[in-house]
Amino acid sequence: MGTPPEPSDTGATSPAAGSARRDAQPLRRAHRPTRRLPRRAAAERRTFTSTLKALDDLAGAGAKISVRITDLDRGTEVLAGDDFVTLPVGGLGIVPLLVEVAAGFEAGTLDPQESIDRAQVDDVGVAGVWQHLTTPTLSLSDLAVLAAAAGDALAANALLDRVGMPAVRSRIEQLGLERSALLDRFRDRRGPDDAPHVALGSSRELADLFRALVNADAVSAGVSAQVAEWLSLNHDLSLVASATGLDPFAHDHDAHDLLFINKTGREDGVRVEAGVLAGPRAGVSYALIVCFDDLSIMHRMRAHEAFRTLGLDLMEYVY
Known part of the structure; x- marks a missing residue:
């Protein structure tokens, strides 16, 4: 090894x-x-x-x-x-997403207190706690905490929907990560038309x-x-x-x-x-x-x- x-x-x-x-x-x-x-x-x-x-x-x-x-x-x-x-890295692939969100907060292009409605995010039950909470809306800042602290797939997907996959891919390039990629959102099941993994690295x-x-x-x-x-x-x-x-x-x-x-x-x-x-x-x-x-x-x-x-x-x- x-x-x-x-x-x-x-x-x-x-x-x-x-x-x-x-x-x-x-x-x-x-x-x-x-x-x-x-x-x-x-x-x-x-x-x-x-x-x-x-x-x-x-x-x-x-x-x-x-x-x-x-x-x-x-x-x-x-x-x-x-x-x-380069190998699959699962949920660890959201770290560049968190970097993009934090960069948006610092630049003022994202408001940490902006609310995201759970009803606007596709259901995913693979991991996390937001799906079990009664509150239907959370701020971008709270979603980042859930994604990082609890591996919350729904929170990560909501952040990804907000900033967009192209922005995350651009951030990955800016970070100099040539063998890493965020390929897809979290899904309960991956079909033939979906990327085989969430992320690679x-x-x-x-x-x-x-x-x-x-x-x-x-x-x-x-x-x-x-x-x-x-x-x-x-x-x-x-x-x-x-x-x-x-x-x-x-x-x-x-x-x-x-x-x-x-x-x-x-x-x-x-x-x-x-x-x-x-x-x-x-x-x-x-x-x-x-x-x-x-x-x-x-x-x-x-x-x-x-x-x-x-x-x-x-x-x-x-x-």
């Missing part, structure tokens, strides 16, 4: 953590670490042997895998395996996008901070993020000296997570895509376990 570079001590320039918030500076600069491990101890801990074994086992069973871990400060590769390969570009968000390089500092703030509310900590031990419903207030944002994507036979994890020792952006034969719950659990193994290795690396 790939090999990690030789470990090096990055403590002097590594970010520390706080919760994501909207300011004009990169989120990783909010605080600086005060604790340091001895160089030798850090070198012994900072390996990804367990992750490589887990991913090799999945690949041997026929899974398609793309993985990338990038140092936040340097932008250098920490771990990579087929990170250029590569782990390299996903990791780079999350790094740009926390480094205030995605469109502008304000847009980057807004999208990072939305993503900091994500409730799905069941994959890589399960190793952080954070409260899935309040992890933006439960940092424990960690900076953390993430987004997951799920389809039949597809599991994806990308994010940023920064602690006292180091900071990384990461992305892992696994496409597997979803033949039984055990096949699915094996795929999930590889994500959790990566999470444990990441925690050892940054903490």
Whole structure:
């Protein structure tokens, strides 16, 4: 799957953590670490042997895998395996949509308080909570929160209807994502005339996008901070993020000296997570895509376990 570079001590320039918030500076600069491990101890801990074994086992069973871990400060590769390969990414593909919405808020072309009527959006029950709420209208700002925090398909579709697919595709190009695409809205069933997937992407570009968000390089500092703030509310900590031990419903207030944002994507036979994890020792952006034969719950659990193994290795690396 790939090999990690030789470990090096990055403590002097590594970010520390706080919760994501909207300011004009990169989120990783909010605080600086005060604790340091001895160089030798850090070198012994900072390996990804367990992750490589887990991913090799999945690949041997026929899974398609793309993985990338990038140092936040340097932008250098920490771990990579087929990170250029384009694969389905499910709901993680809405991150460029959120960037487009935030850019519209900043430019004044979109009003955060503009109301969207649920009756004007095609029904979709694949995921989310808006379909279960009694309120028929929500603001664009609230829809962005639901899409980011709860993977709400109806909210994401409403945002996509409002800004339009051409605008999102243009934003993807502006972000420099050459191997990523938002192909379609969320649907309960995909027919022969529909795109086969919601979105496509590569782990390299996903990791780079999350790094740009926390480094205030995605469109502008304000847009980057807004999208990072939305993503900091994500409730799905069941994959890589399960190793952080954070409260899935309040992890933006439960940092424990960690900076953390993430987004997951799920389809039949597809599991994806990308994010940023920064602690006292180091900071990384990461992305892992696994496409597997979803033949039984055990096949699915094996795929999930590889994500959790990566999470444990990441925690050892940054903490």
